[in-house]
Amino acid sequence: MVSMKDISQKCGVSIATVSKSLNDHSDIGETTKNYIKKTAKEMGYFPNSSARALKTNKTYNIGVLFVDEAQSGLTHAYFSHVLDSFKVTAEKKGYDITFISRNNVHKSMSYLEHSKYRGVDGVVIACVDFHDPEVLELVRSDLPVVTIDYTFNNRIAIVSDNIKGMNDLISFIYEMGHRRIAYIHGADSSVTQNRVGSFYKTLDSLGITVPDEYVKEGIYIDTESSAYLTKELLDLKESPTCIIYPDDFSSIGGINVIKESGLRIPEDISVAGYDGTELSQVLDPKLTTLKQDTKSIGKFAAEKLINLIEKPKIAILERVVVEGEVLRGGSVGKIGNNS
Amino acid sequence: MVSMKDISQKCGVSIATVSKSLNDHSDIGETTKNYIKKTAKEMGYFPNSSARALKTNKTYNIGVLFVDEAQSGLTHAYFSHVLDSFKVTAEKKGYDITFISRNNVHKSMSYLEHSKYRGVDGVVIACVDFHDPEVLELVRSDLPVVTIDYTFNNRIAIVSDNIKGMNDLISFIYEMGHRRIAYIHGADSSVTQNRVGSFYKTLDSLGITVPDEYVKEGIYIDTESSAYLTKELLDLKESPTCIIYPDDFSSIGGINVIKESGLRIPEDISVAGYDGTELSQVLDPKLTTLKQDTKSIGKFAAEKLINLIEKPKIAILERVVVEGEVLRGGSVGKIGNNS
DNA sequence: TTAAGTTACGAAAACGATTAAGTAACAAAA
DNA sequence: TTTTGTTACTTAATCGTTTTCGTAACTTAA
Secondary structure, eight states: OOOHHHHHHHHTSOHHHHHHHHTTOTTSOHHHHHHHHHHHHHTTOOOOHHHHHHHHSOOSEEEEEEOOTTOOGGGOHHHHHHHHHHHHHHHHTTOEEEEEOSOSSSTTOOHHHHHHHHTOSEEEEESSOTTOHHHHHHHTSSSOEEEESOOOTTSEEEEEOHHHHHHHHHHHHHHTTOOOEEEEEOSSSHHHHHHHHHHHHHHHHTTOOOOGGGEEEOOTTOHHHHHHHHHHHHTSTTOOSEEEOSSHHHHHHHHHHHHHTTOOTTTTOEEEOSBOOTGGGTSSSOOBEEEOOHHHHHHHHHHHHHHHHHOTTTOOOOEEEEOOEEEOOTTSOOOOSOO | OOOHHHHHHHHTSOHHHHHHHHTTOTTSOHHHHHHHHHHHHHTTOOOOHHHHHHHHSOOSEEEEEEOOTTOOGGGOHHHHHHHHHHHHHHHHTTOEEEEEOSOSSSTTOOHHHHHHHHTOSEEEEESSOTTOHHHHHHHHSSSOEEEESOOOTTSEEEEEOHHHHHHHHHHHHHHTTOOOEEEEEOSSSHHHHHHHHHHHHHHHHTTOOOOGGGEEEOOTTOHHHHHHHHHHHHTSTTOOSEEEOSSHHHHHHHHHHHHHTTOOTTTTOEEEOSBOOHHHHHSSSOOBEEEOOHHHHHHHHHHHHHHHHHOTTTOOOOEEEEOOEEEOOTTSOOOOSOO
16 A cells, blocks of 8 residues: 555655644645645555544444344344445545444453444444443443433433324324224333333323233234244134234234234234334235434534544434334224224 | 553653563563553553555545445445455454545545555545546556456456346246236446346246336336336336346335226236345335345455455455355245246 | 684564654745 | 744664574583
């Protein structure tokens, strides 16, 4: 690789002059500056990021920490969409992204240590177990951090509005005439808590009391549990007219069970998902679901994090709440005037 | 961060001694070595990767280049699985991964330049347009490279065995009694060519002539085109008894059309996908598909690339072909003895 | 006793950049 | 004319490592 030294020799100036020219310092003459820039380009110069990082303590690299219960890693539908948007936004601002993990050969390296080792300028944390001591260590460190879908006291957070999301979803289902609404939710987490809380609150404000049997704990992205729990719901004396699933994918488990028992969707029973993945829109009938705005979430996360990195004084500690949108698929049907 | 300097002061030795101790050089006494290692651990020392990279020209960082037609980025089902496996394997060997892209703020930076700028030790290339001049520049460079699903002359390649895969898939379908088999394939690419080629060859060797109308060019991961083309197939005077789709996801488009036209799967018509994603296994009936061994592909890619990086002399130029497996779902039904 | 060899460490240069401080050369002000 | 101020550079230190080359101190062989 061609270095500043090479350019300085070719141009007959000092290395410092080259550095300052390329970084547009004001104390270099216009002609020299242009000449150097031109030769640099001609010679195919690109800065050595390691050298620059060593000196400036800035890597233009952002760490991504993501671990989920299912170890689905990058294949996680929701996260991969958020990450993709994050990546695109970050790259536009000159940042690359690197994964922070513990698979590392340096077994003893914690997330924080890994981050410091790589010298990332900041870290985005998503979908992990936020009670993990190592995650807490990272959150409490002096590194710029934004969290996704979880809020810490002194950290910027980007959260999907699960409360409004669930409220909107249920309101739509209610408007369609449903009064017996069941909810198979995912494993316990702050996201789940918000959704479940909102589920109860919304129905309560609509004057509906939810039987205990209507709320069941399932597993995210798991069709077996959703299938099993759906059976339980169908076997109830008074079974629900609509079932909400933890997410789009797991709704398929329920849908299959429903069809097997000879029921039709939405004529006999309605179903709804959550996430608004591509999948939900190709099912037949289309799945009614709450589309989380993964694009905005990823974009905001990147913007806020980079802002925090570059202007730590000005950056404000905020909690950005990103609203979703109800996708009114045909899987939730209209029920007669039995208001 | 604590540096070698801090350790050297605490231990009363030179920086060189610290460095050599931590790197297990033979010219340091056992006692000193142990003492230094112990203090290093106590002080929470971790090497500064930038400094090390600057000096050694080794970053323990691998670049990942992935661009697909659909710009689906990380959300690409096949690729995200391959990448996840790649990532896990690489991390186990102490390598982190960084994405190589062109979204970068340094607009003029090519893939190769980006790679050199970041100083990645090697690059894995997948699913991109392998005719892109920039990709070629990278492939022809002096950087260690492995490609996935495409073979260059002087490069290690890991390829999914699309020829055998399609052969196996069709053989199974044939065994189930099908003789009129249609194939909606994806956009042109070497992967597609292999599959289509194998499709024709296999059927030919089974003594079946494929009518031109049975082979249609669709789009990967696209349900609209698969739906549209399925309609065309159903409208034929002599429509196929089985339709193979570009991939699992797009098969849904076809399945919906089939159901809408009142046909049952597999009683009236059979369908098959390709990939073997989770999705294929939760459809009802389960989709018959060819499961590509994404785990092995990612793992091999990482292993071969790291081997090439660490032992460039010994590493052999090979083309690793990874076989898939037919998942015999219920979507392909048995047809009577009309051999 | 002396030469040669071994062991265990240190000094210093180098990787490629950034930047504070210094310095010529020249112009403008007093 | 002298002082002061600009402008346009250069020098040199520095970031945290690695590594080559020395070099004491001690051991062994002659």
